[in-house]
Amino acid sequence: MARNPLKDRLAVIGVGSTPYGRDLRRSELSLGLEAAVHAIEDAGIDRQEIDGICGSGMTPLAMGGAGFLSLQGALGIERTTWVKNGWLGSAFVYAAEAVFSGLCDTVLVVQTYLRDINMSRSAASDPFRLRAAQFSDVGGDVGMGDFARRWLHSGEPYAGWIRRYMKDYATDKKAFALMAVNNRSHGARNPDAVMKTPITLDDYDNSRMIWDPMQMLDMDVPVDCGEAVIITTAERARDLDVKPVYIHAMSLGGSRVGEFYENTLGWTENAFWIALGGLWDRSDLKIGDLDIFFPYDGYSVDAVAVTEAAGFCKPGEAGDCFTDSWDRKNQILRLNGRTLVTTHGGGLAMGRAGGANFYAEAVRQLRGNEGHRQVPGAKTALIGIGSFFHDPAAVMLRVD
Amino acid sequence: MSAHEPLSDHDVFALFPNVMIDRDNIAHYRALAAGHLAINRCGDCGYWVYPHRPMCPECLSWNVTPTEVSGQGRVFMFTLIHQLRDPHSNIMEPVVVAAIELVEQAGLRYLSRIVNCPLEEITLDMPVSLTWIPEGAPRSPAFEPASAQGLEARG
Ligand SMILES: [Zn+2]
Numbered sequence: 001m002a003r004n005p006l007k008d009r010l011a012v013i014g015v016g017s018t019p020y021g022r023d024l025r026r027s028e029l030s031l032g033l034e035a036a037v038h039a040i041e042d043a044g045i046d047r048q049e050i051d052g053i054c055g056s057g058m059t060p061l062a063m064g065g066a067g068f069l070s071l072q073g074a075l076g077i078e079r080t081t082w083v084k085n086g087w088l089g090s091a092f093v094y095a096a097e098a099v100f101s102g103l104c105d106t107v108l109v110v111q112t113y114l115r116d117i118n119m120s121r122s123a124a125s126d127p128f129r130l131r132a133a134q135f136s137d138v139g140g141d142v143g144m145g146d147f148a149r150r151w152l153h154s155g156e157p158y159a160g161w162i163r164r165y166m167k168d169y170a171t172d173k174k175a176f177a178l179m180a181v182n183n184r185s186h187g188a189r190n191p192d193a194v195m196k197t198p199i200t201l202d203d204y205d206n207s208r209m210i211w212d213p214m215q216m217l218d219m220d221v222p223v224d225c226g227e228a229v230i231i232t233t234a235e236r237a238r239d240l241d242v243k244p245v246y247i248h249a250m251s252l253g254g255s256r257v258g259e260f261y262e263n264t265l266g267w268t269e270n271a272f273w274i275a276l277g278g279l280w281d282r283s284d285l286k287i288g289d290l291d292i293f294f295p296y297d298g299y300s301v302d303a304v305a306v307t308e309a310a311g312f313c314k315p316g317e318a319g320d321c322f323t324d325s326w327d328r329k330n331q332i333l334r335l336n337g338r339t340l341v342t343t344h345g346g347g348l349a350m351g352r353a354g355g356a357n358f359y360a361e362a363v364r365q366l367r368g369n370e371g372h373r374q375v376p377g378a379k380t381a382l383i384g385i386g387s388f389f390h391d392p393a394a395v396m397l398r399v400d
Numbered sequence: 401m402s403a404h405e406p407l408s409d410h411d412v413f414a415l416f417p418n419v420m421i422d423r424d425n426i427a428h429y430r431a432l433a434a435g436h437l438a439i440n441r442c443g444d445c446g447y448w449v450y451p452h453r454p455m456c457p458e459c460l461s462w463n464v465t466p467t468e469v470s471g472q473g474r475v476f477m478f479t480l481i482h483q484l485r486d487p488h489s490n491i492m493e494p495v496v497v498a499a500i501e502l503v504e505q506a507g508l509r510y511l512s513r514i515v516n517c518p519l520e521e522i523t524l525d526m527p528v529s530l531t532w533i534p535e536g537a538p539r540s541p542a543f544e545p546a547s548a549q550g551l552e553a554r555g
Contacts, residue, residue, distance in 0.1 A: 121483070121487045122487075124487050125487050151497055151511060156479045156481065156497055157477070157479075157499070159479035160476075160477030160478055160479045160498075160499060161477060163478070163479075164476070164477045164524060167525075209480075209482045210481075210482055210483050211479040211480070211483075212479055212481075212494065213479075214479065262476065262477065262499030262509045262511055263450065263451075263499075263507055263508075265507045
């Protein structure tokens with residue numbers, strides 16, 4: 001076991017979300033502010049209690065957007081003793097660390113996404129989105145305009161990995177297809193999801209080829225949205241009216257291949273295996289204890305990798321595992337016969353939020369007030385979010 | 401500019417206007433412009449250092465120099481890009497982007513194009529050889545089936 005001094009000593013006390021939409025005609029800051037205000041109301045705290053902010057973005061001094069520089073003033077928060085910008089799953093981990101270290105007591109995490117021009121052809125025809133992109137600090141492209149020598153977009157190596165996975169493990173696209181169907185089945189029950197229609201395996205097979213062998217239904221849906229969570233100490237959380245959702249264990253993950261995506265040595269050497277390994281080294285809860293599992297689905301291949309890295313099956317066996325775990329009636333996965341997967345529909349159905357909506361859904365389910373979507377008696381949730389190559393995060397949440 | 405005189409930094413920047421060229425990778429692009437595929441190699445332990453970095457991650461030596469590779473490799477992974485995100489792109493689709501594992505070292509992969517091969521005949525682990533295509537500055541490296549080169553040589 002690794003050291004885990006923060007075990008159950010931090011808690012999520014607030015979550016807030018905006019509506020999700022393909023074109024909300026709003027700025028990132030506007031979305032971030034709405035999510036933040038909802039989260040503050042949800043926690044039932046005075047906003048001046050917030051003394052740490054993790055904004056949305058990849059650069060520390062980003063102006064505009066929903067970075068901390070803009071958020072703090074726009075929210076009228078007088079004083080912070082810790083600030084940072086972050087994205088994907090790691091933003092949550094950074095913020096939790098800051099509370100645990102004592103640099104702040106109550107931290108607000110805000111993550112916003114726009115259907116940006118790098119994610120969508122129709123978005124790239126929108127002059128407002130084009131202009132915003134010229135000044136955007138949030139990218140994801142590694143092509144640098146050099147299509148002979150670099151990938152055009154950071155997503156293409158994931159497409160390459162799908163083919164490599166199928167060859168190395170002598171398997172087919174079943175795992176990717178079933179993950180896509182699972183997420184769309186859950187999305188169909190989520191009134192906030194952008195994609196509310198379920199899909200069949202035939203729909204998956206027939207979906208448009210984008211980056212062969214990756215198809216449209218393997219890819220998350222670009223949307224405009226904002227998400228916020230508030231984290232504080234377990235002591236403070238117990239004084240509030242909300243049910244504390246404790247952070248039981250966390251891990252990030254780094255590998256030697258952080259930059260040139262094609263150089264990953266093997267499927268099991270991508271950074272998800274490191275993050276999930278770090279998580280299990282720190283968690284008293286084991287895989288059989290999981291009520292809900294949230295594998296990030298920027299691409300379906302991410303979700304398959306996170307599932308294997310978490311240890312639900314051996315590398316390369318997700319197709320068989322998912323087939324054995326398939327609930328035909330509901331068209332969803334029940335891993336180990338019980339663990340539900342991505343109960344809000346994830347990026348494939350609810351919409352692309354860099355995984356921020358996975359945290360929000362996990363907290364709401366563990367609080368037990370998800371209405372007709374509530375997983376009965378849910379007490380534990382494992383979240384795995386990130387990239388094959390950079391800042392993957394694994395977080396175990398639990399309630400008493 | 402004589403054939404033996406290396407291009408100036410200024411010329412390399414001008415030839416690759418859209419590439420993030422820096423102190424650590426400019427030698428690679430200077431070599432490309434001269435028709436050579438060169439990867440940094442550690443002079444002490446022989447490790448090929450890629451992406452282009454000034455220090456060897458195996459032995460921490462700074463004795464790293466761009467070294468021409470054999471140009472032989474295998475297709476490690478590839479995708480056929482059926483849809484580009486730029487709606488105004490005039491690139492003919494689908495575009496093949498492939499990571500070629502060079503024979504010099506396990507995991508040493510160079511991202512490139514595959515040419516002289518019908519798309520449906522590209523397979524993983526297929527042996528390929530370096531060739532040059534008239535595109536970019538002034539030509540760009542690409543890979544073709546190793547057998548194609550053999551035929552050409554015989555012809
Ligand atoms: Zn060395």
